[in-house]
Amino acid sequence: DERPIVQVVFQNEWVGSNQMEYWLVKLLFDLRLKHEFTTYDAIGHSLGAVALVLVNLREKMRPYMPRLKKLVLIAGPFNGILGLGDLPNINRLKPNGRPAFMSPTYFRIFINRNNISDDLRVLNIFGNVGDHSNSDKYISVTSAKSISYVLRSKVKEYTEYLIRGSNAEHSMLHDDSEILDTVNGFIYYNPLS
Numbered sequence: 001d002e003r004p005i006v007q008v009v010f011q012n013e014w015v016g017s018n019q020m021e022y023w024l025v026k027l028l029f030d031l032r033l034k035h036e037f038t039t040y041d042a043i044g045h046s047l048g049a050v051a052l053v054l055v056n057l058r059e060k061m062r063p064y065m066p067r068l069k070k071l072v073l074i075a076g077p078f079n080g081i082l083g084l085g086d087l088p089n090i091n092r093l094k095p096n097g098r099p100a101f102m103s104p105t106y107f108r109i110f111i112n113r114n115n116i117s118d119d120l121r122v123l124n125i126f127g128n129v130g131d132h133s134n135s136d137k138y139i140s141v142t143s144a145k146s147i148s149y150v151l152r153s154k155v156k157e158y159t160e161y162l163i164r165g166s167n168a169e170h171s172m173l174h175d176d177s178e179i180l181d182t183v184n185g186f187i188y189y190n191p192l193s
Helices: 017-035 047-057 103-113 142-147 147-151 170-175 177-189
Strands: 041-047 066-076 121-128 158-164
Touching: 041 103, 041 177, 047 066, 047 103, 047 147, 047 177, 066 147, 103 147, 121 142, 121 147, 121 177, 142 147, 147 158, 158 177, 170 177
Parallel strands: 041 066, 066 121, 121 158
Antiparallel strands: none
16 A cells, blocks of 8 residues: 555553653654655644654654654644643633743743754644633643644644534544544645645
């Protein structure tokens, strides 16, 4: 297959993005040795989205690693999870997009932003269920959008996609047909590739 799909599911989603980053780097290295590819596209949901950004931050320091070309981020808790470092409607994005408060993980991404691949195309998808929390029930819109401040000026293309309503719930986002069509269009049919 010219574009095989490899699904990675972490058995314990609470290990954190740093541990996920470690295993993704190992997996990418092993896959590259076995299948001899130099570039790849990736889709990450929740902490997996954060882990993929962390992997990309280190690409330039790892010449043996394949290069990420397209990245879809779905419901990424880049600047906290509600109840775990983030509260509804507390953190705000300044007019320039910079968050008023930075979580430790976000700060790590922020201080290493110059390592982000400049030929990367990013689609950032997040949800708002409309219950006045401005969140998908777990990740605030502000937390998910915070990555824009880091990526927008560094990558080749950065697009945001907000979905509203009951289908915008955190664990439903990756199963929504509208989102699946958007992701497929971005990965497979994006004319800028």
